[in-house]
Amino acid sequence: MSLDVSLRHAFPGFTLDARFEAPAGVTALFGRSGSGKTTVVNALAGLLAVDHGHARINGTVLFDTETGARIPPHRRRIGYVFQEGRLFPHLTVRQNLSYGRWFAGSRVRAADGDAFARLIALLGIEALLDRRPGTLSGGEKQRVAIGRALLSFPRLLLMDEPLAALDEARKAEILPFLERLAHETEVPILYVSHSVAEVARLATTVVALENGQVVRTGTPVEVLSDPRAVPTLGIRDAGAVIRARVLRHHADGLSELETAAGPLFLPQVAAAVGTWVRVRIHAQDVILSRTAPVGLSALNILSVEVAALRMGEGPGVVVQLRAGEERLLARITRRSAEALALAPGLACHAILKSVAVAQGDVWIEGRDD
Template structure:
């Protein structure tokens, strides 16, 4: 367990945050300028603070120099040494579990190449491998995919998922991309103007209607965890979730495997009656758990869907016209094509 309690005053901005992060990925999410990178720089010992208490597995790190904290740091840009091969870059970080690191990150075919010949995604995988070779007890990742285009992100994400599933150390993952965060993280810490406004289990936080003002209308939405039932001949995948069966586009995962599906709140349509003759494949019976009226034209509707939760966003006019109330049993409708491939992992 990592415990963080820090405060730092900048010109016109105050960072004051406290949170805990267990093993696995904890996302640090928020808009630009909210203090995300400052948090992990302080944890690494690279940013002096007026108040700093950083504890890892019961060991106080605050008074240790950065090089003594056993922290791996992956930056936005790979920062590889151009005059070294991939293998020499990796070994610069150390020699811990070299074969396992190379295997989990798929680096064996790259070892003799120079950084100049690598794609952006390959460079980030090497940078991650170099951090892991130092045998870190904590891994810090500062928007490692922000400089990559969509195909390169899609290339790297499965390797980060594999790392997440095979490591037992805390990982702080800074990002402003909710698709990445929902796909990768177990927990989330949401920052706004240097303060923690939300924190906790990913599924709990994202399905909370009170989170919408802090996540943003387009990023708000829930996460479903389910089992891949199989792949249909028409290019769809059936996933059995706690909310019921959900169809998504593409051949996702392997039969019997576990996947996460991010469901954006703005893509859910609500109906009082079970619809017929629709092109939408996903129609889920739900119960309204809560309604949160925003300052604008929208209403966030928390939905209990079997053993899972969803979040929908409708207009106040629709909410009033349907006379929606807490406890109502209705139907949530979601087009399969509304779920992007990057929202399933």
């Protein structure tokens, strides 16, 4: 899948002027509230006619204001999952799902007859089929809404902050299903979020929006570890994602991971030895030292090199650190950066407490074999 988008649309006091291309996989539209994310997906879905621009999926033109081409919304083959499930309250779960198949029409007849059974198994909603939406939890409703959208056999699935209305427990319940969805279906997903944790966990491509404009596009590793993206991400959410391989599990409850910067000790990681994982490390949890420290309680002392520095408007500095192909971020004060004489190319050590990384910031990728 290739998605080519160029949009310009003016609202009172705000103008969206966004251009990006996205490959196959999960493309996250990331930005703070009011940055233009929902406007983009509404334009793709056909719910908004923009002033100028175009959108193409695999070369198929959804709309083009220059040529006047425009596919009506109901013929675009786009599934849309909103913040709330928006299920039909008078229908059972099975009937809500069947509506998606009915909407798809002839595409269902040409599809694998087992698609329905496979999808409800993927989403874990087998036991919900005869219930009505009013009896479901928020997470269950969202899973059914996703199933209904997928059973319309879309060429693109739009998800507009599908976890925003859920509490933390329900988010933790549905995130594994979204991961399975991304890995086990071939439907490309445009995922709208202002949550760095969701983007880091789910996305293959990140398009960062700020004040209606695209400020950065790339993989989660590239975007989240870029000091220039910190204003968009938010200071307290800034951090990088690195890959690591589970080396061994210790009897004291710690797991030892192998990284490009050295061993990383974390609270028990629920993955077998040899498994690759992604670890999100918050910039505010990283301490820097010019020399290898001794006598610390922190177990993780990683050998890195300063790649770049970004001075904030206040007393803070964001330091990008390089370890082979991996990148880390550290947020320190300007005074500390000057005292350490930090500059690109300087070798130093990044210090991280084991307990600073929560279990929710470790995601399993899989094994090589």
